Amino acid sequence: MPPALSVSQTLNRASKAIKTGAVEVAEDLYMKVLERYPANRRAQQGLLALCQGSAMDMAKSAREMQARGKLYAAEKRWTFAVCRAPETAGLGIGLALCRLEMGQPAAALDAIDRVLEVCPGDARALDTRGRALRDLGRIDEAEACHRAALRGGAEDTGPLNHLGILAQARGDKAAAADLYRRAIALRPDVPDLHHNLSHVVTYAEGDAHIDQMLRLLARVTPNDPAQSPLHFALFKAFDDLDQRDKAFHHLVEGNRMKRAAIGYEVRHDALRFAHVKSLFAEPVAEVSFNTPLPARPIFVVGLPRSGTTLIEQVLACTPGTQACGELSVVARAAAKLLRTLQDEKRNRLDRDDILSLRAQIADGLARHSDGAPVMIDKMPLNFRWLGFIAAALPEARIVHVARDPQAVAWSLFRHAFAGRGNGFAYGIGEITAYMLLHRDLIAFWQARLGNRLFQLDYDQMVRAPESELRRLVDACALDWRDDCLSPHRSGSAVLTASSAQVRQPIYDGSNAGWRRYERQLAPMRKALQQAGLI
Known part of the structure; x- marks a missing residue:
């Protein structure tokens, strides 16, 4: 494997790129240096020479790009702004928040x-630092930062909310509810706070929080997408009260607003999946690797809400493993490689592509590793990149979790996900179309990866946990422990939407949850039937 470019070599390449007019290439090279060495003056000066306008103008442009979901371009603008005015805390915080969203x-x-x-001591910076540490799995350090950010005023809303998220991740619903309520008392107009609270309480008739949310909804602009979390919260409240028509009305409204705000189009994913398949239509070059990974990775993939969190928790009960949650390391490296191939008009991966991909993934995993010999990445959407994983990481084990399509579709539709990554989840047509794309791509990988791709049937697993989980643990080259049958007792923090479910024993019956809304979900069932998914 060729040695990685030094900082000096990277900067020299950027200078040459500018001379040939490849400004975006130069920008990327300068940003690569600044990502690891923020104080590098030559990189800072190089970026400053490329960008025009004041730091505040760049920050305004960055915010606009971020609001439209153009995160890669927004990060560049934030980086330019920070280079122009490194002493302005708000700009560095903006860059950090953009990177968190990415x-x-x-x-x-x-x-x-x-x-x-x-x-x-900047309170907002401390709170943002806590969020970064939380996403890195450093929960105790994150809590310390959020507590250090508390000042005793209205600005405590963010830290209190983030402390509530940590308490919820640890399974302490009472503490989480108290923290969310304290945040709501400071800023009752923030929909996300109400949504967070709704998931740690069980509502009863006459609950004052329901009236509070309804009054808030009546005061805001109709059809404002920012209010969609209130509708998802009211779905949860009326579902607890078994008022299913009211509950489903709010669920439909919440999904409609989210769908309008994100503007997801399934054709973009269809084109990307087709491009990925074309790259692996023929076997890729076999490469020998001399550089070890920081740990042996296990990737647990599938559709969101298919049970990947539970499987991660099972595997984490074995010795020598680190549960990393949902990492963006592979997606970021693979998407970057796709852009490079498109820019260079190439339709095949070569040896250098695979070596570079491995190096990027290894570097990303190293920044999340706690030293355990095995790392578990349960980012469901990594199913898109299995060919890349197989080519660059021969040490990796891959587990694909399949679950009853009706249960998955219902679970997708009833959840408001953070960010834009699951934009297909807010409409019956989009869910169905994406599930078809997923089924087709998994069949493609199965034909090419064979036994490198371990297929786990979630429904079979909950019916016969021990036999199926023993097969899983063996396929991942891990050592069995009886604790694998009781992952709910592990006490580990879980930051995904499945945090409540994985604290229950493994049980057969969760797939029937959609039947409570069987009448309302008739169109979804019909769409799944017509697509041949059920």
Whole structure:
């Protein structure tokens, strides 16, 4: 494997790119240096020479791009702004928040630590640092940062909310509810706070919080997408009260608003999946690797809400494993490679592509590793990149979790996900179309990867846990422990939407949850039947 470019070599390449007019290439190279060495003056000066306008103008442009979901371009603008005015805390915080939205907590931590060097004790910077640490799995450090950010005023809303998220991740619903209520008392107009509270309480008739949410909804602009969390919260409330028509009305409204705000189009994913398949239509070059990974990775993939969190928790009960949650490391590296191939008009991976991909993934995993010999990444949507994983990481084990399509579709539709990554989840047509794309791509990988791709049937697993989980553990080359049958007792923090479910014993019956809304879900069932999914 060729040695990685030094900082000096990277900067020289950027200079040559500018001379040939490849400005975006130069920008990327400068940003690569600044991601690891934020104080590098040559990279800072190089970026400054490329960008025009004041730091505030760049920050305004970055916010607009971020609001439209153009995160890669927004990160560039934030980086330019920070280079122009590194002493302005708000710019560094903006860069860190953008990187968090991109799923880059390690890079966000670099940016926010730079802010705290200049402005030690800045409450918003401390709170943002806590978010980055949380996403890196460093829960205790994250809590310390959020508590340090408390000041005793209205600005405590963020830290209190984030402390509530940590308490919820640990399974302490009472503490989480108290923290969310304290945040709501400070800022009752923030829909996300109400949504968070709804998931840690069980509502009863006459609950004052329901009236509070209904009054808030009546005061806001109709059809404002920002209010969609209130509708999802009211779905949860009326579902608890078994008022199913009211509950489903709010669920439909919440999904409609989310769908309008995100503007998801399934054709974009269809084109991307087709491109990925074309790259692996023929076997890729076999490469020998001399550089070890920081740990042996296990990737647990599938559709969101298919049971990947539970499987991660089972595997984490075995010795020598680290549960990393949902990492963006592979997606970021693979998407970058796809852009490179498109820019260079190439339709095959070569040896250098695979070596570079491995190096990027290894670097990303190293920034999340706690030293355990095995790392478990349960990002469901990594199913898109299995060919890349197989080519660059021969040490990796891959587990695909399949679950009853009706249960998955219902679970997708009833959840409001953070960010834009699951934009297909807010409409029956989009869910059905995406499930078809998923089924087709998994069949493609299965034909090419064979036994490198372990298929786990979730429904069979909950009916016969021990036999299926023993097969799983063996396939992942791990050592069985009886604790694998009781992952709910592990006490580990879980930051995904499945945090409540994985604290229950493994049980058969969760797939029947959609039947409570069987009448309302008739169109979804019909769509799944017509697509041949059920």
